[in-house]
Amino acid sequence: MIKINVDMTKCQHYGMCVFEAPNVFKLNTDDKLEYTATAEDSEQGNVEAAIDVCPMQAIFIVD
């Protein structure tokens, strides 16, 4: 399992991450980011891609 943390003081809800890792991130009906705090190891690559495309650099994998 990997643990994910998004710094919600930085996140501007652009949803770029949703495209890279749709199993982990989504924009809800109010256009606010929602995410799962843990994900299968198989999501590692997608979450890393999400980290790369986040304009606010708000996503972190925590060990």
Place this chain on the structure above:
Amino acid sequence: MTKPVVIVGASMGGLRAAESLRRFGYTGAITVIGDENWAPYNRPPLSKEVLAGDVVSHETVAFPQRAATADVGWVLGHRVDKADLAHNSVTTEDGEVFEYSHLIIATGLRPKRQVYPNNIHAGRHIIRTLDDAMGLREALKPGARVVVLGAGFIGCETAATARKLGCEVTIVAPGTVPMLRPLGTELAHELQRRQEAEGVRFLMKRSVADLVGESHITAVTLDDGTELPCDVFIEAIGSLPNTEWLEGNDLDISDGLLCDHNLRGVKVSGGSWNNVWGVGDVVRFPNPVFDDTPRRVEHWNIPSECAKYVGNAIATDSTAAPFRPIPSFWSDQFEVHILAFGLLALADRNKLVEGTIDGDCVFEYYRGDKLVGAAGIGLRSVVQGYRKNFES
């Protein structure tokens, strides 16, 4: 031993290129040479939230470093001033020669500067690097009289931030409305209105003719003779590509580094170099999503898209499909959050498709019948939905 891949420019483009080489399986040596003293960091916050904060530090903007690129050789604080493409080498200012198997050019842009009759420097700022932002943050004291020259994204964002910090802010720019080219008339007017509502003053169709002051700027003189008191003068009038170090080679650097559909450097004599590649803001490239005209695209997602393509091409020795990224950008000014996909500047018309202009809204941008972009204030899910229109 085979020679390393040498990447010149140690910012987002350079970092992502190194990461991408490893991701696609290249196991050889990688050397990244950059003239800034800092490890790669993220530039957009430098005109926005980081500039608005109490301290501007490398820590707040540094890109995380990955285990996969731990063995990359970083040569920071060294400017490359010569390249000899015929002999596969580049040379730094201090005379060190780096031979390469492949060269990745990621040297980005630098701000254009004005030269005035009274060309004093104290009180003058630009905003591209972390050092620039640190210097500017010091100067943005509450009550400071700030004049921003230029009404593009960086000028308008910096103006908004300075205003939030309690400065008196005036934007002076030659155009009719701010951000007109990238956004089109309606959104541009609306952004001006929202900036004005927050207390930013716009003097459009004006330019700065000279600076006033002896050791430090005290005012600027406009082209109509008006004198504007000024403590902090910010030049945000666009950028120039950093390609001088490539002069003297058979390479088209007439307006940035011209690259072909595979991001290979184009020769002046025709054809392309097979081991010279371009990544990021410095590159002028054709994009079949739109047409065959090469353009420079100064959006944050482009360096990463280029890096993905070039890393893959070098690691797997294949360039089958042409490079066709979907440009995207965002901008934050006061509580206005703009998100866009495509190349809005190509449009000859646009239309409002959701919301109202004075609230959240989405516009579609067309060139003839063809959708070339979409942009919105708020309504991010709707704007995100347009991305699929540009996928192949």
